[in-house]
Amino acid sequence: MSKTVIVTGSSKGIGAATAIMFAQKGYNVVINYNQSYESASLLCKSLTANGYSVITQKANVSNKLEVDLMVKETLYKFGTLDILVNNAGIAFQGLLTDTDEIDFDRIIDINLKGVFNCCKAVLPSMISRQAGKIINISSMWGQVGASCEVAYSAAKAGVIGLTKALAKEVAPSGITVNAIAPGLIETNMNSNLTIEELTDFVSTIPLGRMGSADEIAAAVDFLASDKADYITGQVLGINGGLVV
Numbered sequence: 001m002s003k004t005v006i007v008t009g010s011s012k013g014i015g016a017a018t019a020i021m022f023a024q025k026g027y028n029v030v031i032n033y034n035q036s037y038e039s040a041s042l043l044c045k046s047l048t049a050n051g052y053s054v055i056t057q058k059a060n061v062s063n064k065l066e067v068d069l070m071v072k073e074t075l076y077k078f079g080t081l082d083i084l085v086n087n088a089g090i091a092f093q094g095l096l097t098d099t100d101e102i103d104f105d106r107i108i109d110i111n112l113k114g115v116f117n118c119c120k121a122v123l124p125s126m127i128s129r130q131a132g133k134i135i136n137i138s139s140m141w142g143q144v145g146a147s148c149e150v151a152y153s154a155a156k157a158g159v160i161g162l163t164k165a166l167a168k169e170v171a172p173s174g175i176t177v178n179a180i181a182p183g184l185i186e187t188n189m190n191s192n193l194t195i196e197e198l199t200d201f202v203s204t205i206p207l208g209r210m211g212s213a214d215e216i217a218a219a220v221d222f223l224a225s226d227k228a229d230y231i232t233g234q235v236l237g238i239n240g241g242l243v244v
């Protein structure tokens with residue numbers, strides 16, 4: 001039987017590349033989106049037109065009820081849930097002194113509580129099968145902190161802490177939990193940067209370029225595979241050598 005994966009925030013960017021990768025490998029794929037109904041539907045249509053097993057499911061990951069429903073629908077549709085990729089996230093730039101409480105809560109709610117909500121929703125089914133793989137998309141800023149991204153860095157550092165703690169907690173149930181900490185990846189998330197800002201940023205990256213969404217998807221592919229069965233609680237940096 002084909003394995004089933006939920007990729008949160010897969011209407012575009014890294015999540016979409018990851019959903020495409022899993023679909024092409026024969027997984028049942030749940031494309032989760034919150035706001036981008038059209039992008040999610042277009043991606044789903046193009047994959048199903050090629051014979052792949054894909055559905056879309058709207059859920060704001062910061063909303064427990066919507067996440068629970070997404071997982072329930074997934075289990076109803078495909079019968080099992082083997083892999084969860086917690087990818088949904090939003091960025092926020094600004095001095096801490098200009099970050100209001102609402103912005104801070106929103107960043108934490110989506111980037112960190114969203115991971116908690118999704119893990120909590122999928123674990124009962126994974127624990128009952130004594131198998132499962134959870135891959136959390138953090139950020140290099142969660143490892144080293146970014147000036148003017150305090151809320152985002154805190155949320156992504158939280159994802160790393162959650163990954164390590166949960167890995168220990170669910171290892172006896174045969175479930176692995178790992179994180180990926182991407183560097184500068186070419187997606188909409190960085191579309192607010194000017195050419196000059198991007199050029200300056202890229203000049204600090206030892207490999208001299210941005211990463212691609214496909215390069216993150218390739219790492220997810222590995223961590224979700226049997227080849228990574230003995231890897232848990234780890235943070236894989238994919239950042240062109242910027243953070244070593």
Ligand code: NAP
Nearest residue numbers: 009011012013014033034035036060061088089185187189
């Ligand atoms: P992106 O192109 O902006 O895509 C973000 C995705 O997250 C979208 O599909 C969006 O879906 C979804 N999303 C946002 N809020 C959501 C919510 N409340 N519930 C469900 N889905 C939600 O960004 P990306 O670069 O691919 O980022 C993917 C992940 O990588 C994020 O966690 C990000 O922090 C992390 N990351 C990115 C970079 C980078 O340089 N790009 C670097 C390090 C880490 P809707 O549009 O449907 O809401």
